[in-house]
Amino acid sequence: MDGELHIMLFPFPGQGHLIPMSDMARAFNGRGVRTTIVTTPLNVATIRGTIGKETETDIEILTVKFPSAEAGLPEGCENTESIPSPDLVLTFLKAIRMLEAPLEHLLLQHRPHCLIASAFFPWASHSATKLKIPRLVFHGTGVFALCASECVRLYQPHKNVSSDTDPFIIPHLPGDIQMTRLLLPDYAKTDGDGETGLTRVLQEIKESELASYGMIVNSFYELEQVYADYYDKQLLQVQGRRAWYIGPLSLCNQDKGKRGKQASVDQGDILKWLDSKKANSVVYVCFGSIANFSETQLREIARGLEDSGQQFIWVVRRSDKDDKxxxxxxxxxxxxxxxRGVIIWGWAPQVLILDHQAVGAFVTHCGWNSTLEAVSAGVPMLTWPVSAEQFYNEKFVTDILQIGVPVGVKKWNRIVGDNITSNALQKALHRIMIGEEAEPMRNRAHKLAQMATTALQHNGSSYCHFTHLIQHLRSIASLQN
Known part of the structure; x- marks a missing residue:
């Protein structure tokens, strides 16, 4: 019986993992699989908002106490958005490690047939193995970025250039992708005696992947075909593991306005405003849930938007919206x-906005969720990466897919974005909205959106990957029973 298979999901407490893994829970539930999500109390609202009322009685949510105080964090600091300072990131990861015993208790108590845990819980592989439960890894990134970062880790090309601004090609990675040292994450350039706490965590993640059953990727095969093949054949199969491409997970959720946190704007009002605009005439500007900008940079963004003459929706992440x-x-x-424009102070119904025909471009930090949501909606991107793997995603969007224009960021930063002038933003907006490249980019983006929808339809690539994954897990469950 379908209901016999029981999957437990353990998302990392950040929006980039909580939301897609909640979408994943909906997808499993829709296939008749018993699904449980484990999280901490203050993250329940995000999960409930994403799984929706129609499935909240079918998807079980279990909570474990987040050890904020025990780790040295302020009380209530339970997700990446609430970390008050970059200096406390490693402290937050220390608290994450303290969740190992509570998770093992739940695994022992509920005995799921499989644990799907975010990559940032490297110890989850050990916990699952100890209890003879297969663990699947969820990275929350695309496979191009996984391949690029692994090739940089293995071959260290940045050590062969004489300066931070000298370009180099990432070795063995298809596509002749060019980077500079300034665009690489700081933890990717540190090893040996200079190892940082985050570098050690990333090494633990790599080791835990080797101990896992395989990977789940929020992407679809046709989007990253060359890199999916490279990842499977060159990086996974030699280790006896495989990956399943089951995305875009956002398309598994039909309630586009409710994903994540409570929106800071009335859904009806924003749709009414968009309905009054011509097709492809609005620029949507949003930099995700973590990236921050100085007031000086925000002022430059405002000037660039105004001087461009484009209509816009701008999402501003500031706790005090009265301080303008x-x-x-x-x-x-x-x-x-x-x-001419709308400012949303806080959380926006992003998928709902991107899917509207009035939106013609997306100014984005290139987080993978945002990137994939734009691809799924057929919206070209003006790329403004800040941190994490976002510079790899920018290369994928601009160089490989050719559906984006770079705003010109030259340096990776942990949280605070690079300085871009209003003039640079204005010129980039002109290119992507009304320049000679705009229409070809839009056409390519629309084709990719059609491919994304097809991938999730019956017998589409993601549909088949998901079917195969469930069959695989059922076969394991039968052996466990």
């Missing part, structure tokens, strides 16, 4: 009050 002193004088009157 950084906005250019008269900006709101000249733009938002006259219907």
């Amino acid at each position: 002193g950084w906005l250019p004088e008269g900006f709101e009157t000249r733009t938002t009050s006259e219907g």
Whole structure:
């Protein structure tokens, strides 16, 4: 019987993992698989908002206490958004490690047939193995970025250039992808005696992958075919593991306006505003849940948006929306009050906005969820990466898919974005909205969106990967029983 298979999901407490893994839970539930999500109390609302009311009685949510105080974090600091300072990132990861015993208790108590845990729980492989439960790894990134970062780790090409700005080609990676040292994550350039805490965590993640049953990737085969083949044949099969491509997971969720946290804007109001605009005439600007910008940079963004003459929706992550002193004088009157733009202070219903025909471009930090949501909606991207694997994603969007224009960021930063002038933003917006490249990019983006939808339909690539994964897990479950 379908209901005999029991999957337990353990997402890392950050929006980039909580939301797609909640979408994944919906997908498993839709296939008749008993599904449980483990999280901490303050992250339950995000999960409930994503799985939706129609499935909340079918998908079980279990909570474990997050050891904020025990690790030295402020009380209530239970996800990456709530980390008050970059200096506390390693402290947050220390708290994450303390979740090992509570997870093992739940695994022992509920005995799922499989554990799907975020990559940032490297110890989960050991816990699952100890209890003879297969563990699948979820990275939350695309396979191109996984391949690129692994090739950089293995072959260290950045050590063969004389300066931080000298370009190099990533060895063995298809596509002749060019990078500089400045674009690499700081932890990718540190080894040996200079090893950092984060470097050690990444090494543990690599070791835990080797001990896992395989990988689940939020992507679809046709989007990253060359890199999926490279990943499977060159990086996984030699280790006796495999990957399943079951995305875009956002398309598994039909309730586009409810994913994640409670939106800071009325859904009806934003749709009404978009309905009043012509097709492909609005720029959507959002930099995810972690990236921050100085007031000076925010002011440059405002000026660039205004000077471009484009209509826009701009999502601003600031805790105090009454503090608008950084906005250019008269900006709101000249733009938002006259219907040229909308500022959303906080959380936006991103998929709902991107899917609207009025949206013609997306200014994005190139987080994988945002990138894949734009691909699924057929929206070209103006790329503004900040940290993590986002510079790899930028290369994928601009060089491989050719559906994006770089705004010109030259340096990786842990959280705070690079300095881009209003003039640079204005020029990039002109290219992507009305320049000679705009229409060809839009056409390519629309074709990719059609491919994304097809991948999830019956007998599409993601549908078949998901079917094969469930069959695989059922066969393991039968042996366990």
